[in-house]
Amino acid sequence: MRFALLAATLLLASSVVGCGSEDSLVRTDIVTHRFDPIIGGTFDSDPDHDGVVLLAVMAGGGMGMCTGSLISQPGEKGVVITARHCVAQLAHDYVTCNKDVTGTISASGIYFANTATPGMNTQIGKGEKVFTIEDNQSLCGTDIAVVVMDGVVNGFIPLRVRTQPITAVNEKFTSIGYGQTNQSNQNSSGRRYIREGVKVTRLGPVSYMMMEEGEFQGTTSICQGDSGGPAVSDKYAVMGIASRGGNCNGNDNVWTTVDYHLGLIDEAFAYAGSHYQDEDGNLFPPPPEPCGSHDPCTEGTLCVTNPNTKELMCMTACEGAEACNENSTCDESLGVCVENPPPDDDDDDDEQPPEETSGGSSACSVASGASTAGSTKGGIAGLLLLSLGLVSLLRRPR
Numbered sequence: 001m002r003f004a005l006l007a008a009t010l011l012l013a014s015s016v017v018g019c020g021s022e023d024s025l026v027r028t029d030i031v032t033h034r035f036d037p038i039i040g041g042t043f044d045s046d047p048d049h050d051g052v053v054l055l056a057v058m059a060g061g062g063m064g065m066c067t068g069s070l071i072s073q074p075g076e077k078g079v080v081i082t083a084r085h086c087v088a089q090l091a092h093d094y095v096t097c098n099k100d101v102t103g104t105i106s107a108s109g110i111y112f113a114n115t116a117t118p119g120m121n122t123q124i125g126k127g128e129k130v131f132t133i134e135d136n137q138s139l140c141g142t143d144i145a146v147v148v149m150d151g152v153v154n155g156f157i158p159l160r161v162r163t164q165p166i167t168a169v170n171e172k173f174t175s176i177g178y179g180q181t182n183q184s185n186q187n188s189s190g191r192r193y194i195r196e197g198v199k200v201t202r203l204g205p206v207s208y209m210m211m212e213e214g215e216f217q218g219t220t221s222i223c224q225g226d227s228g229g230p231a232v233s234d235k236y237a238v239m240g241i242a243s244r245g246g247n248c249n250g251n252d253n254v255w256t257t258v259d260y261h262l263g264l265i266d267e268a269f270a271y272a273g274s275h276y277q278d279e280d281g282n283l284f285p286p287p288p289e290p291c292g293s294h295d296p297c298t299e300g301t302l303c304v305t306n307p308n309t310k311e312l313m314c315m316t317a318c319e320g321a322e323a324c325n326e327n328s329t330c331d332e333s334l335g336v337c338v339e340n341p342p343p344d345d346d347d348d349d350d351e352q353p354p355e356e357t358s359g360g361s362s363a364c365s366v367a368s369g370a371s372t373a374g375s376t377k378g379g380i381a382g383l384l385l386l387s388l389g390l391v392s393l394l395r396r397p398r
Helices: 002-008 258-272 376-387
Strands: 052-059 062-070 076-082 088-090 101-104 110-113 123-131 145-153 172-177 193-203 215-218 230-232 237-245 253-257 301-305 312-316 328-331 336-339
Touching: 052 076, 076 123, 076 237, 076 258, 123 258, 145 258, 172 237, 215 237, 237 258, 253 258, 301 336, 312 336
Parallel strands: none
Antiparallel strands: 052 062, 052 110, 062 076, 076 145, 088 101, 110 123, 123 145, 172 193, 172 230, 193 215, 215 253, 230 237, 237 253, 301 312, 328 336
8 A cells, every 4th residue: 555655664855964974875864865856846046035044964974954944033043943853863764753863963063054056155154052852752743943043143034933723734835945956966956946836735643644743744845855944834934844755756745833833942932032923923922012100010020221222121020140041141230131142243264063973863964974074164065065966866665
């Protein structure tokens, strides 16, 4: 039966590098190693889509590629949403919905670039902290990760986030990713492609497809290199994240439903001190309300002038550093927690990317056994060059 075979050999929609070995593709994690384009898509040169980014993942002596979405507001610390398998160490070669994940790749080994043809000059930062659903080792229903970047990001339109459970069968969406544009041409990867009119066909759970609650199935669009890329609603919101599928040209692609994991997203944004918008443009977490004698503050807050914004607002009261979170400091003169200023964006371009020491298979994407030594920008450039010629195409048996 077709779906019985699919259930035993589900493939994650991304391309992978030889993580874990400098000599060969030892871990052929088919879950993450499909390597093709947005099937039936077109080249996406629209600068308004530069919030869709390429992830270059360095781990185990190799490098890989995935897609992600910037959802934080410009001028704030960058926050990217992607697939969990893109930043995970994997236990085996297939998705089994049971103990698929053994660990998480170091955030400092994740680099980001954008534009339609990303390269050395379009790198926008690297990772600082990765948030995943750590209490669940299965990728089914939990194939989502949020990566907080190490600095402020500007010059892009962020994608919004679907926060309501309104995804429905027959809803149409747009798929965007950086996979190959020609299955038979390995030199065609690394450019951003788009396909409109993709359609939701099923909502999880569907047991015979190994689809869990918090997932949906979509028609033909994604394949290798598109892992972690967004399913974009008509309001430019991420409603799903590319996870896996059985056939690049088939209609059995599985997406992680974003609104099902708002707790994880909010946790990452609380750490970053940044904000995202829902489909209607509302800001989350909501900014502090203005205050005054006509609008008293709630318990535990004080009406003061924020020294950063110079606006009168309700701010969290404090009596010492322990009362504030790690992104703010207790201003004893005001008696409230004040957000720390953003870090300087003067990172040394010659900084060596850290080596990944943890073992195991990772859901990288474009493969190579090349050394990770070099500048951080060189890491991006090296990955993109390697993605054009050193990938072994892996296919599910039919």
